[in-house]
């Protein structure tokens with residue numbers, strides 16, 4: 108089995124290293140052999156080749172069984188990077204590989220860990236019985252992939268981005284969401300801005316067409332501004348949230364912060380054949396890069412998803428998830444999820460502790 | 467002084483009635499006479515004239531000193547309304563009047579009421595020293611006002627919306643934000659998606675140009691997905707959030723829910739001359755319309771903003787705000803902000819209690 112590793116930018120290399128440590132232990136215990144290939148993407152690719160994504164990275168990713176990624180992205184607080192041509196920014200590499208591999212379905216679970224309730228920013232009474240939702244985000248269409256241009260006329264600059272969806276793009280992601288809901292609590296909340304946008308209006312009507320094939324699943328529509336509120340007000344109401352690219356970007360980050368465990372949340376980006384790129388839900392956190400304090404668990408759990416979905420190694424995926432749970436139960440915490448009475452652990456220690464528990 | 471009243475849809479008529487009750491009492495106590503004119507907009511205008519906005523409403527609003535509005539909007543949960551032609555939906559009336567009156571600057575304060583800490587969904591330690599931020603949202607550009615079209619080719623429907631900003635549109639809203647920050651804690655957080663969008667890249671560079679004229683004000687850039695997280699994680703870090711139309715729509719709703727007091731938050735939409743339309747930050751809440759339980763305070767506080775900003779009646783505005791504070795201190799609460807040990811009040815009772823305290 109061939110796994111492509113993309114360490115990426117910021118904390119990416121540190122956390123991917125720990126995930127690989129865990130995968131190595133899986134191989135040892137279960138008698139597998141994985142062949143790894145490190146690929147460059149984003150800032151790392153710019154440093155080496157002057158561009159954020161090369162044809163070589165695309166080809167090698169395609170010829171692997173799955174891709175495990177750290178994180179990609181510049182430091183948004185500095186103004187130097189955004190002045191770069193869009194196609195030369197690190198983020199263009201991530202957008203480019205999503206498109207090149209046709210990874211249209213981005214699955215981002217957000218759930219409240221019983222052990223980490225202390226890290227959740229919400230009050231007990233808002234948490235209620237807890238929450239466990241998954242955001243199904245369309246990942247290769249919409250505003251992030253539309254035509255764009257900046258022009259100047261009479262000395263006045265105008266910039267334009269385009270949000271476009273066709274019904275096939277909407278249909279395939281809607282089917283994903285309903286298929287996932289089937290194995291869960293059977294509710295889909297489709298999020299749009301259908302009171303204003305044409306693309307949302309088409310979104311809503313295609314989602315309703317798909318829903319007709321899933322009579323057991325409850326479909327609910329929600330406007331994006333309302334959804335941003337409901338995630339804070341009552342996250343327990345959601346099972347599967349289905350939405351387009353940009354809304355999914357904003358809402359999934361909000362949802363993961365609402366859990367208090369953003370350093371714990373994995374994600375998968377899949378194409379139609381089940382091939383996938385797996386990465387933590389969080390970003391490249393340039394402010395803590397190199398400090399040895401980043402939480403590697405989201406990446407380790409992404410590796411577990413990879414084992415399960417792309418390599419069909421369920422037992423092994425279970426073992427990784429169990430190891431993570433045990434280490435948490437023993438009280439080890441990276442700073443992002445630390446609370447009183449717990450034991451502090453750094454990135455490497457966390458990886459080692461989890462690897463040791465694989466059996 | 468001429469005030470145009472737009473009761474609107476859903477709970478709009480109920481809450482505007484209470485705000486008018488309070489304004490009547492202001493007139494009685496301070497010896498003013500306001501001339502009111504009720505205008506139709508949104509669903510109410512569709513019912514009467516078949517369109518969500520008439521030229522008459524525009525003209526009458528223009529000839530008034532200010533506009534006080536309840537809320538506009540259909541029931542997003544039903545699928546009937548979104549199938550309407552965009553231009554025939556209630557929301558088109560609101561978008562239309564914003565454009566017709568050139569109300570490009572939408573100010574949405576979100577703060578934590580000391581008395582209402584119990585209603586805030588966040589834990590004490592996240593609240594910290596409390597928070598008091600204001601979102602300055604661009605209101606007449608971007609995706610909500612761009613060209614849109616739905617086409618069909620070979621039986622496949624495609625829908626397109628366009629996000630466009632020119633530098634003058636960005637500059638005038640940025641200036642508003644910096645002017646407001648000058649009178650506050652002197653920090654502007656400009657929110658964009660400059661790692662992907664051309665419009666955000668232009669946004670960022672124009673905001674930096676404007677910032678050069680305000681050397682005392684700290685400017686910070688933040689990506690929209692990160693901002694959606696930070697509002698939950700640490701709302702106390704924000705003073706003024708400056709952003710474009712759609713991001714402002716999503717983030718201001720999130721921020722107001724984070725306060726726990728969405729029924730308490732007013733907003734102003736201003737043009738370049740200071741003329742304004744004042745409305746609660748919340749929506750038309752069709753699910754509780756007609757039940758007499760909607761919180762009228764956001765609308766009453768919007769009336770106070772109207773007195774202050776459009777009629778220059780500071781003393782009177784102070785009196786309204788003080789009356790609201792007193793009624794809260796006495797323990798009266800509508801259901802949305804109710805907590806143990808408080809006294810339940812309905813829409814009408816709340817309005818009457820506040821009006822009685824105007825002196």
Ligand SMILES: CC(C)[C@H](C(=O)O)[C@@H](O)C(=O)O
Nearest residue numbers: 179180198201356661662691
């Ligand atoms: C880095 C950026 C382009 C990316 C996105 O917005 O899609 C990231 O925020 C994410 O959510 O994966």
Ligand SMILES: CC(C)[C@H](C(=O)O)[C@@H](O)C(=O)O
Nearest residue numbers: 303332538539557560561715
């Ligand atoms: C009703 C709708 C068009 C409107 C908007 O999105 O601008 C509302 O959500 C608001 O925020 O005022």
